[in-house]
Amino acid sequence: MDRKLSAILAADIVGYSKHMERDEQGTYERLVAGRKELFEPEIARHHGRVFKLMGDGLLAEFSSVVDAVECAVALQRGLAERNVAVAASDRIQVRIGVNLGEVIVEGDDRYGEGVNIATRLEQVAEPGTVYVSEKVAREVERKLAFGFERMGSQHVKNISEPVILYRVKLDGPPKSRIKPTRWLARHRWPGAAAGAVLAATVAATAALGIPAWLQQPILISNDRPSLAVLPFTNLGGDAKWDRIAGGLTEDIITDLSHARSAGNLA
Secondary structure, three states, X not given: OEEEEEEEEEEEEOOHHHHHHHOHHHHHHHHHHHHHHHHHHHHHHOOEEEEEEOOOEEEEEEOOHHHHHHHHHHHHHHHHHHHOOOOHHHOXXXXXXXXXXXXXXXXXXXXXXXXXXXXXXXXXXXXXXXXXXXXXXXHHOOOOOOEEEEEEEEOXXXXXXXXXXXXXXXXXXXXXXXXXXXXXXXXXXXXXXXXXXXXXXXXXXXXXXXXXXXXXXXXXXXXXXXXXXXXXXXXXXXXXXXXXXXXXXXXXXXXXXXXXXXXXXX
């Protein structure tokens, strides 16, 4: 039995049976058009592959979980644009779930818990939304510009452990709600501590003979705590440490920006 790690996207049409009952031919035509004009091209553009088609949905596999989430968001946004020109009663909405996990490979088909959880996520999602598992959210939180909202945990059919759900925030400014796990994010810096670090940093620049313009604190117009992260200087002369110093500065800025209590960061 062959297994592999894959990102699985599950999509399902909301109210498919009612649409078919009201207008069978029109619903079928809109379904085929949406699949051919939006879903299949978008999945291919994000390096995915549809491995199963159902009457009212599909399953697709991606080697990259980043591609899978980006594709899911593109599908929901593309469908919303298509619905603008359609009467409300004829609009097709979908729910999408994305999971990252091991799947069983059997020819072109995929089975196993990795697929099952993606399907369950899709089933509990609201119309027009994308739900992802915690594993997916933590994998892509620093790689995508989308925010994530934790929706709690839920027991789903045929899965023994509760699944922690996240909803992708399709609109508004990106802001991750995932609890930071690295050291700097776990140790929150209150405003007084941030001010002390800033003062110490400015004092250090003066002691090291750094130009006066770099010694001036950055003034920010609101009352939130502020913290300036100045570049590290390589005093050893070995060029390889220049890259390390630059990377360390960027890592600190990134960690601080993900802290919920972060105010202004310069």
